[in-house]
Amino acid sequence: MSAPLLQADAPEIAYREGELHVEAVVVSRIAAAVGTPVYIYSAGAIERQYRRFAAAFADRPARLCYSVKANSNLSIIATLGRLGAGADVVSEGEFRRALAAGIPGDRIVFSGVGKTETELAFALEHDVYQVNVESRGELELLSAVARRLKRVAPVAIRVNPDVDARTHHKIATGKKENKFGIDLAHAPDIFAEAATLPGIALKGVAVHIGSQLTAMGPFEIAFRRVVELFRGLVARGLPLQRLDFGGGIGIRYRDETPPSLDDYAVLIRHLTEQLLDGLEVELAFEPGRFIVGNAGVLATRVLYVKEGVTRRFVVVDAAMNDLLRPALYDAWHEIVPTKPHGRAEPPVKQSIVGPVCETGDAFALDRALPPLAPGELLAILSAGAYGAVMSSSYNTRPPAAEVLVRGGDFAVVRERPSYEALLGLDRMAPWLAGR
Numbered sequence: 338m339s340a341p342l343l344q345a346d347a348p349e350i351a352y353r354e355g356e357l358h359v360e361a362v363v364v365s366r367i368a369a370a371v372g373t374p375v376y377i378y379s380a381g382a383i384e385r386q387y388r389r390f391a392a393a394f395a396d397r398p399a400r401l402c403y404s405v406k407a408n409s410n411l412s413i414i415a416t417l418g419r420l421g422a423g424a425d426v427v428s429e430g431e432f433r434r435a436l437a438a439g440i441p442g443d444r445i446v447f448s449g450v451g452k453t454e455t456e457l458a459f460a461l462e463h464d465v466y467q468v469n470v471e472s473r474g475e476l477e478l479l480s481a482v483a484r485r486l487k488r489v490a491p492v493a494i495r496v497n498p499d500v501d502a503r504t505h506h507k508i509a510t511g512k513k514e515n516k517f518g519i520d521l522a523h524a525p526d527i528f529a530e531a532a533t534l535p536g537i538a539l540k541g542v543a544v545h546i547g548s549q550l551t552a553m554g555p556f557e558i559a560f561r562r563v564v565e566l567f568r569g570l571v572a573r574g575l576p577l578q579r580l581d582f583g584g585g586i587g588i589r590y591r592d593e594t595p596p597s598l599d600d601y602a603v604l605i606r607h608l609t610e611q612l613l614d615g616l617e618v619e620l621a622f623e624p625g626r627f628i629v630g631n632a633g634v635l636a637t638r639v640l641y642v643k644e645g646v647t648r649r650f651v652v653v654d655a656a657m658n659d660l661l662r663p664a665l666y667d668a669w670h671e672i673v674p675t676k677p678h679g680r681a682e683p684p685v686k687q688s689i690v691g692p693v694c695e696t697g698d699a700f701a702l703d704r705a706l707p708p709l710a711p712g713e714l715l716a717i718l719s720a721g722a723y724g725a726v727m728s729s730s731y732n733t734r735p736p737a738a739e740v741l742v743r744g745g746d747f748a749v750v751r752e753r754p755s756y757e758a759l760l761g762l763d764r765m766a767p768w769l770a771g772r
């Protein structure tokens with residue numbers, strides 16, 4: 338196939354016979370059956386990305402813990418769990434999702450800067466593989482909780498290597514002014530303390546400098562600092578065996594050129610061989626976006642075309658409550674009609690906006706697209722990561738349903754909530770009720 342890919346890394350999402358398909362299912366069929374807006378994911382694309390990642394480290398002891406926050410649908414987690422993936426979770430809720438999807442606690446890494454005592458206890462009771470600790474306070478609390486439960490907590494300490502990830506500032510996590518990790522200067526003290534705490538089994542060093550990294554340089558600087566720290570700590574007699582490199586490999590939304598998986602694997606091989614000669618180390622990775630980002634689209638229907646004074650607005654039935662990335666990060670998503678216009682209409686600049694009462698509720702401004710018409714079905718591409726998981730019911734809009742496609746089959750893997758469910762958690766204050 339020589340046609341250019343609609344989305345990088347996802348040949349499953351392509352035009353065939355004049356219509357957009359996800360694997361063997363035509364998008365318009367799903368839209369008709371399930372309604373719009375609807376997220377549609379390709380199981381095949383997700384599995385291939387996972388297998389590619391696993392293959393890059395197949396000759397080394399390495400654990401792949403899928404970062405559940407990128408897309409926490411149970412069917413997505415289960416799809417990866419069946420391939421052997423572990424999970425990286427950042428809350429008890431995500432921990433419960435991973436367990437419910439069949440990933441046992443001993444394949445789960447618990448990350449995050451603000452784990453509560455209850456959450457730490459839950460993780461220990463479910464035989465968590467590793468808690469990535471982010472502060473002295475957390476370390477001491479975890480030790481106490483473990484003692485109370487008569488357990489020992491397997492711990493990696495997340496360090497902050499003070500590296501600019503050169504990504505959007507809201508998803509950069511590895512500069513010293515960010516809230517994440519323990520800075521390198523204080524790290525040796527905390528590791529030494531961890532080694533003495535009775536409830537802690539010190540296992541390793543963890544790092545994660547941000548998401549959607551499109552350059553290798555920041556990884557290289559950060560990983561070198563972390564591996565050097567690891568070596569220094571081992572030289573001081575600390576029993577470290579695990580190196581967790583986090584996630585963060587970017588994907589192509591538009592024209593980015595993220596580091597290739599091969600280059601990434603070579604970098605890690607070089608650093609670990611060069612600096613740790615002979616040391617037995619188990620590697621861990623926490624990819625999220627790389628696995629699912631380009632494996633999904635958000636299908637939405639055009640409601641109105643409205644000529645503004647300076648712009649043509651195409652109002653669609655998806656909104657920022659369904660896909661927040663454009664409003665939150667000024668993110669760019671490719672948008673295509675699911676049925677390309679046969680006619681050779683010249684593209685015109687149109688702004689694709691949602692119904693929410695905020696000017697920020699726009700998926701694209703002044704985007705050159707074939708002239709769109711009411712009723713037309715569009716696909717917002719590269720929406721598999723940080724899409725559905727960030728949805729809300731803002732404006733009391735039921736968030737989009739989710740569908741997983743496998744070959745010629747599709748299944749609704751998350752229903753659009755009913756209005757009863759949306760309103761059902763509210764309670765009338767007693768002094769307002771019964772009138």
Ligand SMILES: *Cc1c(COP(=O)(O)O)cnc(C)c1O
Nearest residue numbers: 404448548584585623624625626
């Ligand atoms: C968000 C996150 C990840 C995953 O990041 P991606 O950019 O989706 O790969 C991995 N580890 C930690 C600690 C995270 O917070």
